[in-house]
Each structure stands twice: as structure tokens, then as C-alpha cells.
Amino acid sequence: MEFIWLFFIGLIANVLGTIAGGGGLISLPAMLLMGIPVHSAIGANKVSNTISSLSSFIVIYKYKEVTVKEALIVMPLCLGGGITGGLIASLLTESTMIVIAVVLLSFALLSSFLGSSEFDGNRPLVINKKSGFSLFGIGFYDGVFGPGSGTLMMYVLSHLGISYIRAVGLARIAIFSSCFGASITYIATGKIMWAVTMALLLGSVSGAQIGVHLARKLKKEYVKPLLRIVTIALLIQIVVTNL
Template sequence: MVTILFFVGLIGNVIGTLAGGSGLLTLPTMLLLGVPTHSAIGANKISSFASTLSAILTVISKKQLSKEEFIPILLIGSIGGMVGGVTASFLTTKALTLIAIILLMFALVLSILGKTNFGERAKLTLNKKVSALLVAIGFYDGLFGPGSGTLFIYVFATEKLTYMKCVLLGRIGVFSTCLGAAIVYISSGYILWYETIFLTIGSILGAQIGMRLVQYISNKVAQLILRGITIILIGQLVLEFLAH
């Protein structure tokens, strides 16, 4: 079981770094292996926190992001993630799945209409709209999670940032929300540490591979990858919704 979790974490986080959607593999796999829902979500939060931290340290060491860009995202996202994590116990899995489907379908429509295509801007200027969206995604990520990394990329794409910058900021966003949510899940006693550690090791390696691949992908190819992952995510979540 732990070997499966290691490779699922690795592959999922290569995909997750490039276009979000690591939960597309990790969460369903853990559930299929018999891990309780809240323990599986908590394990994903911890593994995502660790993998995005490793990616962020790489980004900071290469000076690819300024403090003015990533510190506000860290603060906003962590607050949303903590509130979402606390709220999660009050909602059913079916309700959370429906929320995810609606959010991802909305993001996909905006992408097709050209509202969230990548641009050429190299620096983020945080405004009220982006801040509100970051809080909302942080809240959703703390609640459930699948698709949140993809939604972060869509939000930054609305500011016409380059694909590379959207991915880097998206990793910051996922890190911040997972930090807040992971604290809640750990304190609630949901974590199965043996399984979580193997998932986390694979996730860290996957994130590092993804960070090395992202620099070779053009904006146009990235848009196709993002839409493809979004469609797969929606399909998977619809099947989960119908199964409950």
C-alpha cells in the first residue's frame, strides 16, 4: 500500500505542479485503499504542504518571486484554508463534490471564452478581486481540495501573467491553504502518519520534477494542458457525485 502511495504522490504532483489536479490521483487512490475520507483529505493536505514548500524554497533560492508577491498570498490563503478545514466536518462529501464541479465548470467556461488565457505579464499586482478569489479558493481547499491548484492557476491567469508565473504563484497558493488546513486536520487527530509519510515523500519528488518541466512549456501548450486536466477533474467528480 505505501509503495502505491509513494508513486501516486510522485505522479500526482508532477501533474499538480503543471496544471493543478494532484488530488485527481491521490485522493481517490487513498479512498480506494480503504483510508477514511477525513484521513485521506488530511494526508493530501500534509503532502501538498510539504511538496509545495520544497517547490517554494527552490523558487526563492532562484529569486523567481518577490516578497511583495508571495507574502500576501501566504497570509490570505492560510486564513481561507483554516476556516475551510474547520467547516469541512459540517458538510457531506456529496455537497463538497457538487461545489467542486460547479467551480471547475465555471473556470473551464471562462478559459474557453478567453477570459483566463495566459499573458505576458511577469509581476502580480494584488487587487481586491484576486484577494477575494484567493480567500474563496483557500476556503474550498480547506473544505475538500480536488481542483484547488487548478483554480489558483486560473485566477492568476485572469491577470494575464505568464504560465511560468501562474504556476509559481499557484504553488504559493496551495502551500498557504494546505498549511492552514493541515494544522486543523492534525489537531483533530485524523492523520494516519505511516501512509501520509510515504505519500509526502513521493509528492516532494513529483513537485521538484514538475518545477523543472514547467520552464519548457509555452503558454499555448500550457492552456491546453490546463483545460485537459480540468475536463478530467470534472468528469471524475461527476462520477463521484453520482456514486454517492
């Protein structure tokens, strides 16, 4: 029965995560409530998100809505961030990461109201120092903790003038990269419970496929309100569970 629950947790989390980020809002707290150790829960999320994110990127790439060239720009930054985050995860306390999460999500929420971008641009992806640091930083945060990283990635891509479906594709390859980097460290340190991870993985891949097809049909004017709702829910969940 536990593995069935994990399958559906992975499915629901990745439908939400693909559309607007925030899948960790569902998966990580649910796994902790099931009594799964925190490092094993995070590690299971990293491994399952590695595969599910890649699978959803491939679907978007198949429809020629994002290019390999753009993916190769994003991947090294997020991979480096994910590896770095995974390596030093044990050095940062949980309370420190909670503070970082709240600050980043609050800033993203505020900037979404101040910014003019509504995923209506179609600019080529150009990385400068500011955006490069942002992508590396989100990859680092994803490697250490995770919930909200996909949502933060969507905000960054929105401000770069990337259209919604391209942003979904690039966010997925970014999450693939950071989770792949983090997964290496969690596997190497023996934190992975493989039966738990595989059950979550099967649900995650299924949810990612559903999510990417829904994303292709979602009207752009609904995206920012949805991102704001997910961000507020993440903030409430993080603060309430750690009071």
C-alpha cells in the same frame, strides 16, 4: 507494498499538480480505493502538499522568477481560507462540496475559453476585492475538499496577467498556505494516519521537484489546453465517482 504505492501516487499526483493543478484527481481517489478513511486521506494530502508545494516554490524562487513580496501578498488570503475551510469541514456534507467543486470547475473551464489571457502577461501581482475574494475562496475550498484547487488558482493568476512560470510559483505558495492552515486542523482533530502520510509525502516532494523543472520547459501555448484537459478530467472524475 501499500507504502510503495502511496509513494508513487504522491509522485505522479504532484508532477501533474505542479504543472497544471489537479493532483487530487489522482491522489484522493487512489487513496480512497485503498480503503483509507476519507478524512485521513484528505488530511494526508494536506500535510504532504504543504511540504511539496513549499519545496517547488523554493526552486522557482531560486531562479528569481517570483518574489517573496508577491508570495506575502498571496499567503495570508490562502492561509485564512485554508484554516476556515478546515475548521468547518465537518459542518458541510460531502455532497455539498461535490456541488461546489463542479460549479467552480465548470465556471473556470468556461472562463478559460472566454478569456483572452494565455499566460503571456508579465504584470505585477495586484490584489483587488474580486481577486482577493477568489484567492480566499479557493483556499477555503482547498481546506475543506481540495481536488481542483491548484487548477482554479492557475486560472485566477492567468486572468491577473501573470506569466506561466510565475503563476506556477504563486500557485504553489498559495497551496502551501491553504494546506498548512488545513493541516493544523486535521492534525488537531486526530485525523492523520502518520505512516500513510509520510509515504505520500516522500512521493509528493519528489514529484513536485520533477514537476517544477518540467514547468520551466513547458511552452506557454501548451498551458491553457493542458489546464482545460485537467479541468475536464476533474469534472468527469468527480461526477462519475459520485453518481
